[in-house]
Amino acid sequence: MSIKCVCKNGHVLHVKDWQAGKVGLCPICRTKVRVPWPAKKHVDISEDAILHLLGDNPPPDRKDSIQDTVDDFDMFSDTSLSGIHRQTTPKKCCDRCNQEVPAGTHICPHCHTYIASLKDF
Numbered sequence: 001m002s003i004k005c006v007c008k009n010g011h012v013l014h015v016k017d018w019q020a021g022k023v024g025l026c027p028i029c030r031t032k033v034r035v036p037w038p039a040k041k042h043v044d045i046s047e048d049a050i051l052h053l054l055g056d057n058p059p060p061d062r063k064d065s066i067q068d069t070v071d072d073f074d075m076f077s078d079t080s081l082s083g084i085h086r087q088t089t090p091k092k093c094c095d096r097c098n099q100e101v102p103a104g105t106h107i108c109p110h111c112h113t114y115i116a117s118l119k120d121f
Helices: 047-054 062-072
Strands: 002-006 012-016 023-025 032-034 091-093 100-102
Touching: 002 032
Parallel strands: none
Antiparallel strands: 002 012, 023 032, 091 100
16 A cells, blocks of 8 residues: 655655655655655444443432432531531532532543533543
8 A cells, every 4th residue: 555645846656654754755856755644544433333332321210319319418527518608619410320420520430421521621
């Protein structure tokens, strides 16, 4: 397989793959030519294929998860409450299991779903 490149004077050259990224001389006009890297092939993947790769992990029953959160909450030992004004740390809600997680979290610790968005970066 070869890579096609063109020199500044318009001469079309075909060079071997191992010369990708190197600079050489055009054999016709002797001008410097940088050999480009071959283009990567773009592969389209469907949402069904992505979900198949992630595996089947059904979300927990919402009623049970909310009740567990209420049962586990202790106002005096909760680390999200700080200072006299009871300021809470920023949180966000997982779209899959509806659990509240710290805002900087990218993967839900409860259902292991990727939950990062552009505003997280």
